[in-house]
Amino acid sequence: MSTELERTVPVTEEAELERLVGDRALSTDDHKNAPAFVVRPDAVQDVLFDLRDEAGFDHLSCVTAQQYEDRYETIYHLKKYDDPTQEVSVVVPTSTDEPVSQTAEPVYRSADWGEREAFDLVGIDYEGHPDPRRILLPETWQGHPLDLSYDQDKPQLVTLAEHANPLQEDHRDAETDTMFLNIGPHHPATHGVLHVKTVLDGETVADVEPDIGYLHRCEEQMCEQGTYRHQIMPYPDRWDYTANMPNEWAYARAAEDLADLEVPDYAQVLRTMGCELSRMAGHFLALGTFALDVFGDFTAIFQYAFRDRELAQDILEDLTGQRMMYNYFRLGGVAWDVPEPREEFFEKTRDFLDGLPTKVEEYDDLLTGNEVFQIRCVDTGILEPEIAKQYGCTGPVARGSGIDYDLRRDDPYGYYPELEWDVVTEDGKDNYSRVLVRMQEVEQSAKIVEQCIDLLEEWPEDDREIQSNVPRTLKPDPGTETYKAVENAKGELGIYIRADGTDTPGRFKIRSPCFHNLSTLAEMSQGEYVPDLVASLGSLDVILGEVDR
Amino acid sequence: MTGPVPLQSDGETYLLPERIADLTGLGEFGIAGESIAALLGAALVGTLMLTMTAVAGPWAKRKITAAFTDRIAVNRIGPFGLFIIVADAVRLISKELIVPENADRPAYDLAPIVVAGSAMLGFAVIPMGSGIQLADPEVGVVYLFAVSGIASIGLVMAGYASANKYSLMGGLRAVAQNVAYEIPLVVTGMSVVIFAGTLQLSEIVAVQAEPLIELGGVALPSWYAFVNPFAFGLFIAANLAEVGRNPFDTPEAPTEIVAGYQTEYSSVYFVLIYLGEFLHIFLGGAIIATLFLGGPAGPGPAALGIVWYIVKIWAVFLLTQWFRSALPRVRIDQLIEIGWKGMLVLSFANLVLTAILVGAIA
Amino acid sequence: MIGLLKSMATTMKHALDGNTFTVEYPETTPDVSPRFRGVHKFSQERCIWCRQCENVCPNDTIQIVTDDQRNGEQYNLHIGQCIYCRLCEEVCPVDAIILTQNFEFTGDTKDDLVYNKEQLKAVPWYKDIDPLESREPDRGSWIGEGEGAVDYQ
Structure with missing residues (x-):
């Protein structure tokens, strides 16, 4: 195994990163794995673009959201595909009253689903997110389960009537020649309970949207x-x-x-x-x-x-x-x-x-x-x-x-x-x-x-x-x-x-x-x-x- | 050597209904008696084929698949697990028949009957040896291809009437596929007709009985599989597509469109469609045996004809199962491409070459 | 074409060699590892009602009821809820609860799978394997001399 790692990106010592983020960083935090910069909710894209393009952090590994007593927090864990030991975290605190933070989706596509999950489970809104919907829980779910004020004991029944009717788009549309097809959640090819909303043009796939969450087990x-x-x-x-x-x-x-x-x-x-x-x-x-x-x-x-x-x-x-x-x-x-x-x-x-x-x-x-x-x-x-x-x-x-x-x-x-x-x-x-x-x-x-x-x-x-x-x-x-x-x-x-x-x-x-x-x-x-x-x-x-x- | 079907003194084939009529004395009752004899004969052939299907579907298919996949498969009920056939029949028929709310009723109900029935019709003209042949029209080959083509109407009926998108896609695929492969199938079949110079199936079988070459005292009969192996290969491939088996099973395609045209069928209707599929495999086998493998011909006395005939169509069945175990399914567009750009061209080339060859020899 | 033929040859080879890798289950039972974790067996003679198993269980499968003198009265285990992590066996200081190799049990309802202590005592050994003889439960991780507080009490 080769231990020589190619470093095509500029050396990114912590000091350099600090200079790059500059005074957009409200403070620094020390996560055990990586340096972390605390950033204002409206500077998220700005900082992430710089980290991606200037410092070479091309891998948004994870989006973590959590709630403290006094604030919500989104953490973007960044890495490099060339050298994943180089890590940096961007911490974005938002207020409890109005948890709104700028979306990172234009910088990293993977933030799309990551932030949807954060919204779904913790309840942070991402401004400018192209598709701000729940992802794991049903659309009709009340509250955000990892939110501190969430009532764990309150049963929530999602009745069939409240679900989006999968047959809704079944009717003929004179404008288009496409057909909407539900592949799954019970389909031989999905190997589990995955629901793929598919739009077909003949046999050709025109649009696909995976709908997940059927196996969410907390x-x-x-x-x-x-x-x-x-x-x-x-x-x-x-x-x-x-x-x-x-x-x-x-x-x-x-x-x-x-x-x-x-x-x-x-x-x-x-x-x-x-x-x-x-x-x-x-x-x-x-x-x-x-x-x-x-x-x-x-x-x-x-x-x-x-x-x-x-x-x-x-x-x-x-x-x-x-x-x-x-x-x-x-x-x-x-x-x-x-x-x-x-x-x-x-x-x-x-x-x-x-x-x-x-x-x-x-x-x-x-x-x-x-x-x-x-x-x-x-x-x-x-x-x-x-x-x-x-x-x-x-x-x-x-x-x-x-x-x-x-x-x-x-x-x-x-x-x-x-x-x-x-x-x-x-x-x-x-x-x-x-x-x-x-x-x-x-x-x-x-x-x-x-x-x-x-x-x-x-x-x-x-x-x-x-x-x-x-x-x-x-x-x-x-x-x-x-x-x-x-x-x-x-x-x-x-x-x-x-x-x-x-x-x-x-x-x-x-x-x-x-x-x-x-x-x-x-x-x-x-x-x-x-x-x-x-x-x-x-x-x-x-x-x-x-x-x- | 006369043909495997004993001939009457006037050269006409001695058909099964006539034989029954003579044996039972029904022939003396005129048209009515002959009709009853014909029905009896049809019942006999139908029972034979249905029995084979019953063995193939619930039992043989499982056993064969198990052998390919290193498993044991049905072995609990009866010798070699054979009684699973009864158990399965009871199980399938006692299930609830669920009809989708928006199903197009008469078509939905008729489709399984069309699928299963069209295959049964085909067996009417097949010379099965040991004197079993229901009818022997002069245009036997044409009739055969015509009735086996009816099945695709059944499939599209099933697909359309089920009011299910997967069924619809399966039905459309079935039609596209059958149209694309019916032509090469028929054209390849025609090359045999050119060789034999007749459309009558009993004649085609009889012609194949003549020796092709002598090899160390063993006469190789002039079965068209030996005369023209290329046409034989083409025909087998086109037939696979025609009956919708791997690698051409796109109309069902379980992992893509659930079960295609049969998605919404349950209970007895499902049994009928399932039966129809197996009957079609056997009919395909019967056509291959008749056109390319000398029909019921084989070593031993002519009375053994029916045995050889069954062996041959089971061999074709085995072959389809073998393909199923080893070959991936092609995509629908690739399938159509192979059909129109490959098979069609090759089958016409084969036809033209055969015609030239036969003309030159003549 | 050669690839296709090779594929077909491969499957035919398997069909002809006659080997099967499935077994006729109830007649031929599979060999299970001595470490295999199946249904629990409980020994009331050994149990000191320390409740460590109840505490360590990750999903509240074990329920212990004692009287006010801490004498054991009930020991219930929801076998249908158990995730077979073996932590109860590991934590038990007196080997009162062990996981046998037995994996064959049924119940018509979920309630049938709630075993009380009598049912737990009656769980048979699988193929007469006594797990205590055939394996030595790993206590290393519990008897460490670390500075951490000894809890589970």
Whole structure:
């Protein structure tokens, strides 16, 4: 792995940033991960434009909104695609009486959905936002759930009559030749409960609007009610429920940064191995379901992919005791060492890895080498890298558009820096490249797992520490804030935590990669055919559990 | 060697209704008796085909798909799970029949019958061997293609009458697809007619019985699959599109338009449409067998004809399932493009070449 | 065309080799890992009614009722609500609540899945695996010598 990072952007020391923001900054704040500038609500675009164009912060990673006793606050977490370790946060406080703030949407397209979510859950209005609607909750919802004055106990029934009538636009319109079509929420191709409002011109897609929120489970709020030490960790598994373990790392990384916890090297190796196995399982599923979308039936490739996922799950079951909802990580370590007898576990894992090349060959024969598959996927669902960056795309979706961005390498954590592996990118920008990226990432993950096995096998017996010394109750200092991200199977999964002095987080914000990847669907599929829309949706590999949280 | 269908002394084919009439003595009752005999014959053939469909739909398809995907599939009820057929029939028929509020009633109800019925009509002229053939008109091939084309009317009726956008899209796709592939199908079929010099199916079968070449004492019959493999390949591809199977199953396209024209059908209507689909696969198989694989011809006595005929159409069925397991679905625009720009051109080229070849030999 | 043929060859190879990766479930039961987390089993003899499991449970699955002398009266566990995180087993100082390997249980209604302590005691071992013998619950993270206050009391 290359540790040399290309720095094409000017060196942006904190002092330089301060000069750039100048007196538009009311004050500075120190988030644990990055410097933060507090900015007036009407100077948001101004500052963000400068940070993007002058300092090169081209990645709006996350928009966090929260309410304090005396003010609302929006935080824009900025990063660079070239070097995500360079971060800066822009904090925009607004008054409690009139929470209005300038929108960041003209600067970063990804702020569109981000600010809609902030409005929906916290209740900040964004001036100039092109589409100021709720995004996760129904249109008729009363109040904003993460608002301090929100009555949690008041039941809200959204009756069918109050919903927007999906048949409303069904009538014939003499002016247009288009047809409005609801794809989902119950449709074979949406892999969950996603509703895509589609306008068709014949078979051609004229307009697409994903409607999300059907699987909203208040994950952020649940985490705000759990104790740092134990009660939060079971839940990350339920965000991206196909490749679960890397999600745990996102919380672990943020919380360990917040409370300054050390993790023993041995535990880091175990974490790395578990996450890569889980990533393989997730990619197998992504491959299988994508094939399902393109082949059109539960055919061979889907079953073969599931068979291989099963093998990875078996190994993870031996390690963690569960097939999907592992709850394997603990703050400062992991829950279990490798099961006894160790040799048997290593052998089982090695068998799986040894069998992989033949299986990958089989996938090549069945999928990527198949001419019909190629004519279906090549040059469909084009996602230009500039657009991908604007929307905050990460993971295989970004890498399929040629964006060389992988937090495992670029913002190293765990044991990744010590291991030999490559970041896979493809320049095709189409559905086919995204499939290729996933297939090659499976091989890279196998490489990582293999090295981890070797390391674990040789690890001296008296140094197998799986858990560092962590107090039973964690109470980070009030006001400590951090935003940390890891690379899960779908992309950059970030967690923002603000401690409020108790043993539960004051604000817990999840930056979901699928959320941002899904927002590009319209860009990808407009002007293409319905089958391409379905294929593009499959190639984005969105997991609705993570989109809606 | 005479044709697989025993001939009467005057050279006319001895058809199944006549045979029944003679056997039962119904022939003595004039027209009425012959009609009853014809109905009995039709019932016999219909039962045979429906039985095969019943085996194929709930059982064989599952078993075959399972084999391709390394699974076990139905094996609980009866030997090899065969009684699942009964269980499935009961299950499907006892379901509630839900008719959409805005459905266009007579068309909505008729569509399943048209889909299933049109396929049944086709079997009337197929020589199935062992003396089973209901009718043998001189224009058999034309009749065959005509009735199998009726199904697309049923599909568009189903799609339009369901008052569902997905159904409508499925119906439109079905029509576009059938129009695009019917022509290459018929044109390729015509090349066989040029070879055989007749439109009568029993004659086409009889002509194919002549040996093509001798290879070490084994005579290779002049089945048109051997005479013109290119036309055979074309015909199989066009037939796949005609019956709407992978990689050409765009009218249904489960992941795109839910279930296409059959989205709104449930219970008995669904059974009829499902039945119709399988019957169409078998009819496609029967056409392929008759035009290209020597009909019911095969080793052994002529009485075994029906066995060979069943083996051949099941082979075609297996082939469709094999394609289904391995090939992605093409997009609708690609499908039409392949149809009009590829298949049509190739099929006409094949026709012209065949005509020149046959003319030169003559 | 070669790609198509290769695809077809691949699936045909699978069809002909006769291997299946599914099993006939009730007859052939899957092997579960000794660490597998299934239905809970409760031991009243061991339980000291310390309520640590009730406190640590992330979603209030466990409900303990004691009298005013802190003698245990009820131990209810909503198996349908449980997320199988195993924190109750980890926190238990006397191994009174453990997660067996048993994953086969049904209920007609949600209420059927609320197990009281008698039902929890009667949960059978799966394939006679006693989790306590086959695995050693990780207490490391609970018995740390950190400076944090010992709560859960």
